[in-house]
Structure formats: C-alpha cells, structure tokens
Amino acid sequence: MARITLENIGFHYPGAVQDTLSGLNLEIANGEAHALLGASGAGKTTLLNLLSGLLSPTAGKLLFDGQDVSQLAGHARNVAQVFQFPVLYESLSVAENLAFPLKSRGVAASQIAERVDYICDELAISPLREHKPGALSLFEKQLVAVGKALVRADLSLVLLDEPLTAVEPRIKWRLRQTLRKVQEDLGVTMIYVTHDQTEALTFADRVSVLTAGGILQTGTPAEIYETPGHEFVGHFVGSPGMNFVPNSALNVSMGERLGFRPEWAVIDESGPVQGVVTRTRVQRTHDSIPYGLVTLATLHGELSVRGATDIEVGTNTALRVHRYVAFADQQKVGEGELV
Amino acid sequence: MSSFKPHNNRAWLGVLPVVLIVAFSAVIPLMTVVNYSVQDILDLNTRFFVGFEWYRETLNDPRFLAAFLRQVVFSLTVLMIEIPLGIAVAKSIPKTGRLTPFILILLALPLLIPWNVVATIWQIFARPDIGLLGVGVNALGISYNYTAEPLHAWLTLVAMDVWHWTSLVVLLTFAGLTSIPLPFYQAAELDGANRWQLFTLVELPRLRGVLIIAVLLRLMDSFMIYTEPFVLTGGGPGNATTFLSQHLATMAVGQFDLGPAAAFSVIYFLFILLFCWLFYTTVVKRDES
Structure with a gap:
C-alpha cells in the first residue's frame, strides 16, 4: 500500500483549448478510502486515467510513497482497477481469474493459492471458484472483479470507477458494505470515483469534490456536508442541496x-x-x-x-x-x- | 399454464405468406431435384422409377469421390490460410486514425469484383507468357505454368481465393475487435498481461461470434466454388482442379444425365448441411459447457 500525492497535477488533451485538469493538489494517506465526487464533465475520468497510468500528466507530479510515478505505465505502478461493469477473462474460471494478476507477475504457485483462498474467503465467493464468469450474476461477477483487483498483496492503490453503476439498486448497498469491509480488513488505499454523493459519503474516509478540473474541497463526509468550503459543494452535496x-x-x-x-x-x-x-x-x-x-x-x-x-x-x-x-x-x- | 385454451387458428394465416415464399423459392425446386434423383429420364415422356440406384452409383463413382476429396482439401486449405491471415491483418489495422477508412475501403475492393472478373484477372495475371505474376515468377528462375502443372494450378487457385476472400474475414474480425470495450484492454494492462495473453484471453473469446460466422461463410462458399476455377483453369490440367460444382455442371448440363446429377446435387447439399451443422453444434456445445 502507498501514500498517494498529487502535486500540482495538470492535464491537457492534445488539441484541446482548455486544460482538463489544472493545479490539482491532493494527499491520500496509506490505507485511506478516498472518494472523488463530481458531476459528469468534472474531470473524474481523466483524473482516474492519470492515476491508473492510461494517461500521463502534462504538468505536475504523481507520487506513490514519495516516488515519482507520473511517467510509468499502469502495470509498473502496481495499480488495480474495478470498472463500471465487471471486466473478467471469460474463458477462465473464477479461481483462474483471481490468480491471473499474480501469475503474470511470476508469483510462486503456493503463494498464489494462498492469496486466492484468502480473497475468496474475504468476499465470500468460495462456492463460485470453479464457475466460469458466464454462469454468474452481475453482482457476483462484480464481486469477482473486486477480488481480482485486490488479489495482489503488493498493490499501491486500488481504483474504483463507479463500480456500482451496473448493479441493481437492491444489491448496491450490499456490495458497498462488502467493499468497505474488505477495504478495512486489508487496509488498502482506495480511490472511489463516483457522481453519486450517497456512495461517496457512506463509503469514504475522506471525500474530494471535483468540478471543472479542480478540487473544491477535501474533507471527511461530515465536514463536506456540514461545512462546505464552496457554494457549489453545499449545493451539490445533500438532496436537496443547501438553501x-x-x-x-x-x-x-x-x-x-x-x-x-x-x-x-x-x-x-x-x-x-x-x-x-x-x-x-x-x-x-x-x-x-x-x-x-x-x-x-x-x-x-x-x-x-x-x-x-x-x-x-x-x-x-x-x-x-x-x-x-x-x-x-x-x-x-x-x-x-x-x- | 391456465386451463383456458382459446380455439382460434387464425394466426396460421399470418404465416401463410412466408410458407408460400419459402415453398416457391426453396422447397419446390428442391423437391423437383429429389424427384429427378429417383428416376431414370430417357426423354421428356419416358421415365422409370429407379429408387436409390443413382445415389448408390454416385457414391461409388471414383470421379465423384476424387472431386469430393479435392473439394475438402481445397476448402480446408483456404480456411486455414484465410482465417488466421484475416485475424492478423485485422489486428494490424489501427482502430482509430485518419488512415483507417481508406484501409477498410481498399480491403473491401476484392469483395466488390464479380467472381468471373476475379478469375479473368488472375488468368491473365498468372499467365507465364504475358502475366505480371507468371512472367515475374519465371524470371526468378522458378519454372511456373499453371495450365500445365497441377500443383501450380492449385497454388494459383488458392492464392486467388485468399486474395478474393481474406478481406471478408478481415472486415468481420475488425468489426469484432472494435466492439471490445476499452476497459478490457485497460484491465489486462494493469494485470500485467502480455500481448499473447491479451489476444487469447481477451480478444479471441470476444471474437468468437464473428469468427463462427466467418468460418461458416467461407466454408459454405468455398465448398460451392464454381466460377473461378471454371474460368481460370477450366478444371484442369486434366481433372486436377475439378471441384464438386464443376463436376456436377458437366454431368447435368454437358451430358444431360439428369437423374445422376440430381442425386449428386442432393448428396452435395446434404454434405454442406452436415458440415455446417457439425461445425456449429460442436462450437456452440463447447460454448455452453
């Protein structure tokens, strides 16, 4: 796990008139569950892609435990990601899916088995181990995808990109509880990107509200709700928002x-x-x-x-x-x- | 199910147009052939019922068996070249970019050329006396003459079919590739998958549907190939490139052996059906397990 530091991060798409992100500063503690909350168009996806290594910042630095990783590719940053819909290897069984990120990094077989067992227990998916993803429900698939993201013991950061979007409302709550519990048990640093304030406020230790390429406020859910630092935060958080x-x-x-x-x-x-x-x-x-x-x-x-x-x-x-x-x-x- | 069952068969009327169209377009012509296949037709008024005699004769005819074997070898050869080649070409086309539409149009060109024109192009292209390919290969010191050498005729036919039809596989595969959502690539990259794993674990499973279609189309089409060998080699040299269709056409049109030709047609049709059915069921069965 790692402490994540964003130092004056800026990003400019080639050919774009304006910076998509500019002057972003943020410090996320080791083992923290952090939520990035913002409406669509706020730059959430761009920031996520900068963190996962799909994009590199055009200004500023991204540090993991003080090490500059701005120009590293995703697999070299030790980052895992859970997407809006379950992304699994369909021809592999659940256990093989979970083992894949370890196997491709040359982890010893005994250690792989141990980690896969551990994750299966933690997410209560042991009965599904030998199934192919095609035989699972959407919820189960997303659980496996979460497991695949958490399976590596040496991870720096886990990114969650609106992971509850595809899950039906009845089950959202359950998956969020599971996520939260696993996050606490494993002590992983997690960044949870969402436009849903309920998800952000109930999941995270701290929340950053993002708008038009900048962070308006970072704080605990209570701080964000009770003492918004900017009118937009007061208006955006809460339903209905602030008067x-x-x-x-x-x-x-x-x-x-x-x-x-x-x-x-x-x-x-x-x-x-x-x-x-x-x-x-x-x-x-x-x-x-x-x-x-x-x-x-x-x-x-x-x-x-x-x-x-x-x-x-x-x-x-x-x-x-x-x-x-x-x-x-x-x-x-x-x-x-x-x- | 409730016990109430309305007795109203009017819905059958809705099916009637389809039944009529299918009957005239497929069932009746097919039945005519089936009818011919069990009769010996001497002239328009004289015919005898001969049962399965023509079927027995056809299946024991060494010329039929030879043509059938050639046909199987040809179809498998072009499939084994066109499918992997098509996938490889599709993978090397950039998914987005200014050049992509031009590449796709260029690739689609062979598909737009009438089949006998394709064959004529290759007939001239490969001629050892004036054709660019024929003269070129001979100039390299390799003696090449597709009108005299069976092997050369085969190679020319296979090359022509690959040139003509690989584009179809490329276009289907490319469409399949572009429909794979980006997160699958991102996840594989974060998991540390190498390019081969990306291909076998992410792309191939998601291309399964289009590849089944591609294989079926190419299998059926190549099994029925007629125009191109007819124009290019005329089935020669000797009978070296006489495939099933051409053999059939010779029997039915050339020798007016309607009974045996009809039996041949039915056998031919059943073989194609059987091939496709076997392929489809094995693939789909594996999919479901």
Missing part, C-alpha cells in the same frame, strides 16, 4: 450569502423569511430514515426545510434558520448559529 439566501435576509453581517441545510431550519410563522408552501414530500436519509420536507416559494427562490408534511400547499408561512454557513464570492468565510 442560499442573501445575508440581509437573516440579519447577519458576515459574508454575502448564507447557506443552510434543510434540517437547519424550521417552519415558524414568526420567522424572518416569509413564503408560500409549494409542495411537501417524505424523503429518506441515506440510512433510510424517513423525514418530511416542506418547500416554500420565497423572495429568494425556493427553499426547503425539514418539517411535518401535514401543512397545506398554498399556506402563507415563514421559516426560521438556526444554523448557517456564510459565503463571500462563493468561498466559505465563516459559520454561525442564530437563536
């Missing part, structure tokens, strides 16, 4: 705009921000706890707050905010509480 109002609306002098999460405000007729209820619905948190969500049309656009859904649509009411993050020029400048 924004000018600071004058709440009589706060800090910053220019104030952001607050739906659960940081309540419906209160005597509150400072008045509006009309436009819709109510029941939402679920990522751990499936239901809660009510009320949306008001106000002077500052639509704002959503947590609250009882028995309020009539069309009711004139107001909301009271008790916690906020202040932004100036889209950057976070402070946070505070109101009574």
Whole structure:
C-alpha cells in the first residue's frame, strides 16, 4: 500500500483549448478510502486515467510513497482497477481469474493459492471458484472483479470507477458494505470515483469534490456536508442541496450569502423569511430514515426545510434558520448559529 | 399454464405468406431435384422409377469421390490460410486514425469484383507468357505454368481465393475487435498481461461470434466454388482442379444425365448441411459447457 500525492497535477488533451485538469493538489494517506465526487464533465475520468497510468500528466507530479510515478505505465505502478461493469477473462474460471494478476507477475504457485483462498474467503465467493464468469450474476461477477483487483498483496492503490453503476439498486448497498469491509480488513488505499454523493459519503474516509478540473474541497463526509468550503459543494452535496439566501435576509453581517441545510431550519410563522408552501414530500436519509420536507416559494427562490408534511400547499408561512454557513464570492468565510 | 385454451387458428394465416415464399423459392425446386434423383429420364415422356440406384452409383463413382476429396482439401486449405491471415491483418489495422477508412475501403475492393472478373484477372495475371505474376515468377528462375502443372494450378487457385476472400474475414474480425470495450484492454494492462495473453484471453473469446460466422461463410462458399476455377483453369490440367460444382455442371448440363446429377446435387447439399451443422453444434456445445 502507498501514500498517494498529487502535486500540482495538470492535464491537457492534445488539441484541446482548455486544460482538463489544472493545479490539482491532493494527499491520500496509506490505507485511506478516498472518494472523488463530481458531476459528469468534472474531470473524474481523466483524473482516474492519470492515476491508473492510461494517461500521463502534462504538468505536475504523481507520487506513490514519495516516488515519482507520473511517467510509468499502469502495470509498473502496481495499480488495480474495478470498472463500471465487471471486466473478467471469460474463458477462465473464477479461481483462474483471481490468480491471473499474480501469475503474470511470476508469483510462486503456493503463494498464489494462498492469496486466492484468502480473497475468496474475504468476499465470500468460495462456492463460485470453479464457475466460469458466464454462469454468474452481475453482482457476483462484480464481486469477482473486486477480488481480482485486490488479489495482489503488493498493490499501491486500488481504483474504483463507479463500480456500482451496473448493479441493481437492491444489491448496491450490499456490495458497498462488502467493499468497505474488505477495504478495512486489508487496509488498502482506495480511490472511489463516483457522481453519486450517497456512495461517496457512506463509503469514504475522506471525500474530494471535483468540478471543472479542480478540487473544491477535501474533507471527511461530515465536514463536506456540514461545512462546505464552496457554494457549489453545499449545493451539490445533500438532496436537496443547501438553501442560499442573501445575508440581509437573516440579519447577519458576515459574508454575502448564507447557506443552510434543510434540517437547519424550521417552519415558524414568526420567522424572518416569509413564503408560500409549494409542495411537501417524505424523503429518506441515506440510512433510510424517513423525514418530511416542506418547500416554500420565497423572495429568494425556493427553499426547503425539514418539517411535518401535514401543512397545506398554498399556506402563507415563514421559516426560521438556526444554523448557517456564510459565503463571500462563493468561498466559505465563516459559520454561525442564530437563536 | 391456465386451463383456458382459446380455439382460434387464425394466426396460421399470418404465416401463410412466408410458407408460400419459402415453398416457391426453396422447397419446390428442391423437391423437383429429389424427384429427378429417383428416376431414370430417357426423354421428356419416358421415365422409370429407379429408387436409390443413382445415389448408390454416385457414391461409388471414383470421379465423384476424387472431386469430393479435392473439394475438402481445397476448402480446408483456404480456411486455414484465410482465417488466421484475416485475424492478423485485422489486428494490424489501427482502430482509430485518419488512415483507417481508406484501409477498410481498399480491403473491401476484392469483395466488390464479380467472381468471373476475379478469375479473368488472375488468368491473365498468372499467365507465364504475358502475366505480371507468371512472367515475374519465371524470371526468378522458378519454372511456373499453371495450365500445365497441377500443383501450380492449385497454388494459383488458392492464392486467388485468399486474395478474393481474406478481406471478408478481415472486415468481420475488425468489426469484432472494435466492439471490445476499452476497459478490457485497460484491465489486462494493469494485470500485467502480455500481448499473447491479451489476444487469447481477451480478444479471441470476444471474437468468437464473428469468427463462427466467418468460418461458416467461407466454408459454405468455398465448398460451392464454381466460377473461378471454371474460368481460370477450366478444371484442369486434366481433372486436377475439378471441384464438386464443376463436376456436377458437366454431368447435368454437358451430358444431360439428369437423374445422376440430381442425386449428386442432393448428396452435395446434404454434405454442406452436415458440415455446417457439425461445425456449429460442436462450437456452440463447447460454448455452453
């Protein structure tokens, strides 16, 4: 395993007008589960390809444990990758698939057997060992693909490229749990690329939010959610995202705009921000706890707050905010509480 | 299944057009041949039922057996050259690039030339007195004359067939190669697979479908080859390049032996069917296991 350092990484596709990535700095600790979260077009795939060795950065350096690997090919970097759909050798059995990355590196047969047994136990796929991939379900295939990525003991880094995309929703949760457990058991450094915030926030130790070629914020899932460093992060993370109002609306002098999460405000007729209820619905948190969500049309656009859904649509009411993050020029400048 | 079963056979009417078309295009002509094959036809009004006599005669005819053997050797030879060569050429075409469309068009050219024109081109090309190939080979000090030497006639025919049909295998294989998703290549590279492993473990299994089609097409077509040897060598020298079709045409059209020719046709048809069926079932069976 290795500590991964991105030093001022930039990338420019030949012939492109703009840099796809520029000035990227990131430090990922040994054994960390890190998520790269971004909408499509944010440069996630390019960054992934830079890490896997498919592309080489046109600026800056990529270091594994302090060693510059920027110009090395993928197999020389000791990187493994799990793709959006299961990528396996169809003519080989599950056990042969798992053994393949070891065999092609000339690992001794006894050691191969040991590692394959270990991975089969860890992912609970021992009963599938002699099957061909064609006989497995999509979920099982993806598990085997994960196993194939984790089988080498000397890996520097495991990349996961939206590995749950092809898996049906019912099973997503199970595969994510398995991934998380294996990551902790093996202590591998993992980078998980996704556009799905729930996946990112529930999987990773730390999350980096990527947009238009740069990292806006890196932090623990709680930091990302509660103290977004940039308006985009507040808006992008959370469903629905953060609400924004000018600071004058709440009589706060800090910053220019104030952001607050739906659960940081309540419906209160005597509150400072008045509006009309436009819709109510029941939402679920990522751990499936239901809660009510009320949306008001106000002077500052639509704002959503947590609250009882028995309020009539069309009711004139107001909301009271008790916690906020202040932004100036889209950057976070402070946070505070109101009574 | 529910116990309710509607008695309504109107859906059969929908099948009727297909039945009619297939009957006129395939079944009736075929049955005519089957009918001829069990009769001795002396003239338009005089015919006898002879049972399987013509079949027995055909299967014991040394000329038929010789033509059949030549046919098998020829088909296997061109298959063994065209399939690997086609794969090799397809692999060396860049998947993207400005040149790719031109290469593909260039490769498709032989497929667009009428068969008897192909044969005429080669007949002139290989002539030892004026043809570029014939004169060239003779100038190298190798005595070459496809009209006199059976081996030379064979080599010329095989070369012509390879020239004519390898492109088909190339185009099919290339289409198969370009449909392999990029992650399969990325994964193999990260796994440390070498080029041979990449070919045998990633590409070949994914080319299986198109290669089955390629082999079947080439097997059927080469087994029925007629025009090219007819124009190029006329089946000679001697009978050295007389394949099944030509032998059949000589019997049916040249000698008007309709009964034996019909029996020959049925046997010929069944052989092609059997070959393709055997090939397909063994390959598909292996696929399922």
